[in-house]
Amino acid sequence: MSRRGWQEVQDELIGRINDGAWPPGTLLPAETALAVELGVARTTVNRALRGLAESGLVDRKRKAGTVVAEHPPARAVLTIPVIRKEVEGQGKTWRHHLLLREAAPAPAPISARLHLPARAPMLHLVALHLADKRPFLLEDRWLNLAALPEAEDVDFHATSPNEWLLAHVPYTTGDLSISAEPAGEDTADLLAAPEGAALLTLDRATWNDGRAITAVRLTYAPGYKMRAAL
Amino acid sequence: MSRRGWQEVQDELIGRINDGAWPPGTLLPAETALAVELGVARTTVNRALRGLAESGLVDRKRKAGTVVAEHPPARAVLTIPVIRKEVEGQGKTWRHHLLLREAAPAPAPISARLHLPARAPMLHLVALHLADKRPFLLEDRWLNLAALPEAEDVDFHATSPNEWLLAHVPYTTGDLSISAEPAGEDTADLLAAPEGAALLTLDRATWNDGRAITAVRLTYAPGYKMRAAL
DNA sequence: CAGAAGAATATGTGCATACATAATCATGGG
DNA sequence: CCCATGATTATGTATGCACATATTCTTCTG
Numbered sequence: 206m207s208r209r210g211w212q213e214v215q216d217e218l219i220g221r222i223n224d225g226a227w228p229p230g231t232l233l234p235a236e237t238a239l240a241v242e243l244g245v246a247r248t249t250v251n252r253a254l255r256g257l258a259e260s261g262l263v264d265r266k267r268k269a270g271t272v273v274a275e276h277p278p279a280r281a282v283l284t285i286p287v288i289r290k291e292v293e294g295q296g297k298t299w300r301h302h303l304l305l306r307e308a309a310p311a312p313a314p315i316s317a318r319l320h321l322p323a324r325a326p327m328l329h330l331v332a333l334h335l336a337d338k339r340p341f342l343l344e345d346r347w348l349n350l351a352a353l354p355e356a357e358d359v360d361f362h363a364t365s366p367n368e369w370l371l372a373h374v375p376y377t378t379g380d381l382s383i384s385a386e387p388a389g390e391d392t393a394d395l396l397a398a399p400e401g402a403a404l405l406t407l408d409r410a411t412w413n414d415g416r417a418i419t420a421v422r423l424t425y426a427p428g429y430k431m432r433a434a435l
Numbered sequence: 436m437s438r439r440g441w442q443e444v445q446d447e448l449i450g451r452i453n454d455g456a457w458p459p460g461t462l463l464p465a466e467t468a469l470a471v472e473l474g475v476a477r478t479t480v481n482r483a484l485r486g487l488a489e490s491g492l493v494d495r496k497r498k499a500g501t502v503v504a505e506h507p508p509a510r511a512v513l514t515i516p517v518i519r520k521e522v523e524g525q526g527k528t529w530r531h532h533l534l535l536r537e538a539a540p541a542p543a544p545i546s547a548r549l550h551l552p553a554r555a556p557m558l559h560l561v562a563l564h565l566a567d568k569r570p571f572l573l574e575d576r577w578l579n580l581a582a583l584p585e586a587e588d589v590d591f592h593a594t595s596p597n598e599w600l601l602a603h604v605p606y607t608t609g610d611l612s613i614s615a616e617p618a619g620e621d622t623a624d625l626l627a628a629p630e631g632a633a634l635l636t637l638d639r640a641t642w643n644d645g646r647a648i649t650a651v652r653l654t655y656a657p658g659y660k661m662r663a664a665l
Numbered sequence: 666c667a668g669a670a671g672a673a674t675a676t677g678t679g680c681a682t683a684c685a686t687a688a689t690c691a692t693g694g695g
Numbered sequence: 696c697c698c699a700t701g702a703t704t705a706t707g708t709a710t711g712c713a714c715a716t717a718t719t720c721t722t723c724t725g
Contacts, residue, residue, distance in 0.1 A: 210708065219606050223643065229605070235675055246710045251676080261514075262606055267676045268718040276601065278516045281611045283663065284491075285509040371506065372459070376449050376492055381511045383661040385615030385633040403615040403633035409509075411665070413453065431613040433513065435641070440678070465705055476680045481706075497706045498688035672721070679713085690703070695696105 214243055215253035222262065222273055229275045233263070236271075281433040283381075285407075288334050288342065288367050297336040301365045304395075305331035308350070308357070315347045318410050319417035326350045328357070330366045333395055340396045342429070346421040353418065370411075374418055379411040383431075386424070396426045405429050444473055445483035452492065452503055459505045463493070466501075511663040513611075515637075518564050518572065518597050527566040531574075531595045534625075535561035538580070538587070545577045548640050549647035556580045558587065560596045563625055570626045572659070576651040583648065597651075600641075604648055609641040613661075616654070626656045635659050 218239075221227045233239075236254065240247040254271055257263045261278050265271045292299035310324035328348040334341045346366050348356050359369055386406045393400040407423040448469075451457045463469075466484065470477040484501055487493045491508050495501045522529035540554035558578040564571045576596050578586050589599055616636045623630040637653040 223604065223606050229602070237675085248711085249709060251678095252708085254676090265676065266718070267716065268674055268720095270675060274605075276517045276520055277605050278514045278520075279607075281513040281515060283511040283513055285511065287506045287508070290506055290508075374453065375459070375504075375507050376453050377509075377665065379665040381663045381665055383613060383635065383663070384659065385635040385655075385657075387633045401631060401633075403617045403631075405613065405615040405635075409665070425615075427615075429614065433611045433613070435607065435609040435611055435639070467705080477706095478681085479679065481708090482678090484706090495706070496688070497686065498690095498704055500705060666725105668723105668725090670721100670723075672719105674719080675717090677714105677716075679715095681712090682710085684707105684709085686705100686707075688704085688706100690701105692699105692701085694699090 211245075211249045211252040211256075214239075214245060214249055215256055217243065218253060218257060219262070227273050229273050229277075231273045233271050233273065279435055281435050283431065283433045287371060288344070288365065292334070292336040292341060295336065298338075299341075300335045300338070302333045302335070303330070303361050304333055305329060306361060311347060315420050318420050319347075319349065319412075321349065321417050330361060332361070332365055332367075334365070334367075340398075340426050342426060343392060343395055343424040344421060345424070346419055348419045349417045352413070352416045370419060374411075374413050377411045377413045377418060379409060382408045384408070388427075392424055396424065398427045402427045405431065441475075441479045441482040441486075444469075444475060444479055445486055447473065448483060448487060449492070457503050459503050459507075461503045463501050463503065509665055511665050513661065513663045517601055518574070518595065522564070522566040522571060525566065528568075529571075530565045530568070532563045532565070533560070533591050534563055535559060536591060541577060545650050548650050549577075549579065549642075551579065551647050560591060562591070562595055562597075564595065564597075570628075570656050572656060573622060573625055573654040574651060575654070576649055578649050579647045582643070582646045600649060604641075604643050607641045607643045607648060609639060609648075612638045614638070618654075618657075622654055626654065628657045632657045635661065 227233055236247045236250045239250045243250065254263065254265065258265045261280055262274055263271050264274055289299045307329045309327060309329050311321060311327045313323060315327070316323050316325055328350055330346045330348065332344045334344060344367060350356065353373065361369065384406050385403050388396065388398050388400055388402045388404050390400060392404070393402060396404070398404065404427060405425045410420045411418045457463055464472070466477045466480045469480045473480065484493065484495065488495045491510055492504055493501050494504055519529045537559045539557060539559050541551060541557045543553060545557070546553050546555055558580055560576045560578065562574045564574060574597060580586065583603065591599065614636050615633050618626065618628050618630055618632040618634050620630060622634070623632060626634070628634065634657060635655045640650045641648040
């Protein structure tokens with residue numbers, strides 16, 4: 206029945222879950238048993254099950270075995286590209302204006318979010334990104350100078366903060382919060398939106414190897430949609 | 436230097452990318468070479484590299500080799516739980532009201548989004564979800580009756596459409612679009628928000644094994660923030 | 666009978682090997 | 696010189712084996 210690969214095995218298992226043969230809560234056979242039944246090596250079954258566990262369809266615990274999840278959460282992978290790439294991907298011309306560049310101690314909400322001591326020395330950058338000369342998004346960023354002293358000497362007119370960071374600290378972890386916010390007076394003005402307009406807003410904090418790097422708020426112009434694959 | 440496992444190998448590789456030893460665009464050594472250098476089996480290097488490829492840090496192609504990505508996009512994993520679970524996770528009481536239940540042909544935008552013929556027979560459901568008796572989110576759903584004829588006989592007063600679907604078709608694929616929308620008159624009323632308020636809105640289309648299942652729009656009450664891990 | 670010590674077991678991972686597959690690269694014919 | 700074709704090569708994956716590790720289950724002891 207099997208012949209080809211772990212994908213085939215995975216499809217078979219998904220099928221059994223979806224058609225009700227293994228309803229939520231079912232303890233399913235051990236890897237070794239499945240391997241024998243499907244005529245493949247245990248490694249192959251393991252690969253298939255690992256995938257299902259990653260996507261949340263099953264829960265696995267050593268010795269306890271593999272159980273079909275009761276409430277499999279939907280997982281969507283958001284891909285947040287470099288801003289320039291995103292604009293150019295729409296066939297538009299990208300530009301950016303640096304509106305503010307100021308070394309300043311971190312205000313309380315920022316230092317708290319990054320788990321830094323109050324008033325840690327930071328670089329505050331505000332940049333407006335344009336697509337075909339129309340406002341696209343506002344980048345309001347606080348950069349931790351202790352982690353990135355080089356930033357002090359960078360010309361952010363030439364390279365956007367967004368892009369400079371990615372080139373310098375490509376691999377980061379962090380968290381993200383997505384919300385809809387009404388446009389404040391200044392923001393409305395910069396994004397050419399009516400005051401109070403609904404704006405998609407991303408708040409992001411970034412660490413690298415345990416060191417706080419940056420906190421940023423991205424405010425998109427009205428009408429922007431973020432897409433993700435499930 | 437190595438000793439334990441693919442994670443250690445992965446950390447080592449991430450380190451070399453992050454500290455500039457392998458800048459973006461670099462073609463890195465073949466798996467076999469890395470395996471020898473790090474004193475592990477190729478399988479282990481492969482595991483580490485596969486992880487990096489999944490998170491977008493490197494691009495891999497057969498024969499061509501592994502290249503450090505030029506613009507590693509940030510990837511965030513959004514976990515969208517069952518609505519009831521989410522509300523209860525905040526320590527609040529969940530309830531829902533079914534506001535509309537109507538069999539009707541799909542309007543054009545819905546059938547287009549699901550790649551179905553125009554006016555395909557569907558079930559239109561609107562439900563308001565409450566957290567501690569306060570409006571939490573509005574669920575506006577179109578269900579493909581051809582794929583799920585059982586839905587015709589379900590009492591959606593007892594089980595929310597959201598939850599019924601998850602129990603019936605646990606594993607689905609689809610796409611998701613996230614935006615900020617101003618509250619329309621009806622929506623504002625139902626969510627107890629001022630008209631024009633900024634509301635986080637999710638639009639989702641769902642397939643199972645190539646068959647269109649449902650299209651849904653979730654409109655959250657003001658102030659809602661969606662969180663994700665990077 | 667409670668609680669600690671130990672056996673049993675399912676998953677997690679590493680390794681060596683083999684073959685599959687997709688690109689690329691080199692080669693030779695027109 | 697161009698292009699088709701086949702050789703080369705890096706990744707992709709399967710397999711059998713071994714051992715690690717986290718739990719659970721069992722049993723022994725006070």
